[in-house]
Amino acid sequence: MTQQLPQVPSTEPDLAGVRNFRDVGGLPTVDGRRVRHGVLFRSGHLAHATAADAVFLDSLGLHTIFDFRNEADQKLEGPDVELAGVRNVNLPLTDPADGAVFWKMVRDGDLDELREILADGKAAGRMSDTYREIIKERTGEHSRVLHALAEDSVPALMHCAAGKDRAGLSIAVSLLAVGVEREAIVADYLKSNDLHRRYKVSRSDNSPVGMSPEVMELLSPLFEARAEYLDAAFETIEEVWGGTERYLAEGLSVSPETRERLRLRLLDAG
Numbered sequence: 001m002t003q004q005l006p007q008v009p010s011t012e013p014d015l016a017g018v019r020n021f022r023d024v025g026g027l028p029t030v031d032g033r034r035v036r037h038g039v040l041f042r043s044g045h046l047a048h049a050t051a052a053d054a055v056f057l058d059s060l061g062l063h064t065i066f067d068f069r070n071e072a073d074q075k076l077e078g079p080d081v082e083l084a085g086v087r088n089v090n091l092p093l094t095d096p097a098d099g100a101v102f103w104k105m106v107r108d109g110d111l112d113e114l115r116e117i118l119a120d121g122k123a124a125g126r127m128s129d130t131y132r133e134i135i136k137e138r139t140g141e142h143s144r145v146l147h148a149l150a151e152d153s154v155p156a157l158m159h160c161a162a163g164k165d166r167a168g169l170s171i172a173v174s175l176l177a178v179g180v181e182r183e184a185i186v187a188d189y190l191k192s193n194d195l196h197r198r199y200k201v202s203r204s205d206n207s208p209v210g211m212s213p214e215v216m217e218l219l220s221p222l223f224e225a226r227a228e229y230l231d232a233a234f235e236t237i238e239e240v241w242g243g244t245e246r247y248l249a250e251g252l253s254v255s256p257e258t259r260e261r262l263r264l265r266l267l268d269a270g
Contacts (some may be wrong), residue, residue, distance in 0.1 A: 001181055012172065013056050013057060013201055015049070015053045015056065016049075016050045016053055017048035017049045017050045017053050018043050018044060018045075018046055018048070018049050018053050018057075019043070019044040019162070019196075019198070019200070020042070020043050020044040020162060020163035020164065020192055020197040020198075021038070021041065021042070021043035021044075021163075022041065022042060022043070022188075022191065023037055023041050023208045024040050024042060024171060024175070024196075025037030025038060025039065025040070027175065027180050027181075027185070027188060028180065028181050028184055029178065029180050029181065029267065030150065030179050030180075030181055031179060032092065032117065033176070033179075033263075033267045033268055034199040034267065034268050035175070035180065035266055035267060035268075036157050036266060036267060036268050038060070038061075038155055039154045039156070039266055040149075040154065040155070040171070040174065040266060041060065041062075041155070041156070041158070041169050041173050042157065042158050042159065042163055042168070043158075043160060043163045044074070044102045044155060044159055044160070044162050044163035044164075044167075045067075045069060045159055045160070045161050045163075046065070046077035046081045046159065047074075047076050047077040047078065047079060047080055047081070048077070048078070049080075049081040053081070053138055054081050054083065054132040057081070057083055057157075057259065058083050058084070059221065060155055060157070061155055062083065062086045062155050062156065062157055063086070063087060063152065063153050063154055063156060064086065064087045064088075064089055064153035064154075064156045064157075064227075065080060065086055065087070065156070065157045065158075066089050066091060066121070066145060066148075066156060066157070066158045066159070066170065067080060067088060067089065067090045067091070067159060067160070068091055068092065068093045068141075068158070068159070068166035068167055069090070069092065069129065069159075069161055069166075069172060070092035070093075070094050070095065070159050071092070071096045072096035072100070072176055073096075073160070073161050074090075077161060080089070084086070087153070089148070090140075090207040091141045091144065091145065093134050093138050093141060093160070093166040093170070094130075094134070094166065102117065102126075104186055105117055106118075106222065111214065111215060114215060114218045114219070115218065118207065118218040118219065118221070118222075118253050119218060123218065123219070123220075123221035123222050124133075124221040124226065124228065124229075126222075127165070127222065127226070127229050128228060128232035129231050129232075130165065131165070131169060131229045131230065131232045131233040131236075132233065132235075132236045134166065134233070135169070135233045135237060135240075136240060137237045139251045139252055142170060142173050142225050142252055143251075143252040143253050143254065145158075145170055145173070145174065146173070146174060146177055146248075146252060146254050146258065146262060147254070149174060149262055149265060150258045150259075150261035150262045150265060151230045151261075154265050154266065158170050158171055158174075162198075162223070163192065163197075164192040164223075164225050165229070167191050168192065168225065168230070169230075169233060171188070171189075172189060172230060172233065173187050173252075174176060174262075174266070175188075176244050176248070177248055177252075177254060177259055177262055178259070178262050178263050178266050178267055179263070180233070185229070185230070186227055186230055187202070189225055189230050190225050190227065191225075192225040193224055193225050194253075195229070197225040198223065201216070201219060201223055223259070231262060237251075
């Protein structure tokens, strides 16, 4: 029996307290199908959702919310808004202690300190390394996500803090599993750079000096979606597993039967 999904508006909502929200429906697959609208959403965290935001989110008929934030993120931002009847699954994709000193420097460091840790490509290099590490080290978490989607967890929303990196990678893995064109995956990922979606950078020094153009330029690689970061993830799949098929089968233990269930859940009838 085909699951009846809620009607999803064709235009994106103007959410007051949730950034970077979107439906990934409509993305094309290599075999000519498309991701169904209303089954897979992505966003930044839901901790600051307003009452009106919650009403909209509730209208999506969500089954599961995947929160990829770690304990430190949740302490900083707060827990997600509670939605009646929705299963909340927390799958941290980074360790709370990982990079604690680095991120404290990002928030609190002066210009000279920021130059030391971020200048000359170091910020972008760190981001690419993080993407590679998540792909290699978090196979268990991504396997759990794909099996949950195949079983019963749609409509689903995936988020982290900004909805850019951890959620972006998890969405990318999910889309790879159902055969979405890689160019379409990258194009959706890069939408996180749209002005109304971008994560609001906050520092302990919000003065003109603390948020100067040079400071913001140094910080920008950390808060931008760059194709090179996602490319680093794809390259890691090739280097470690030799390609997407082995990555899914051996790295994530996703069987052909599970992939077919994923396609039934996430793609149109073709």
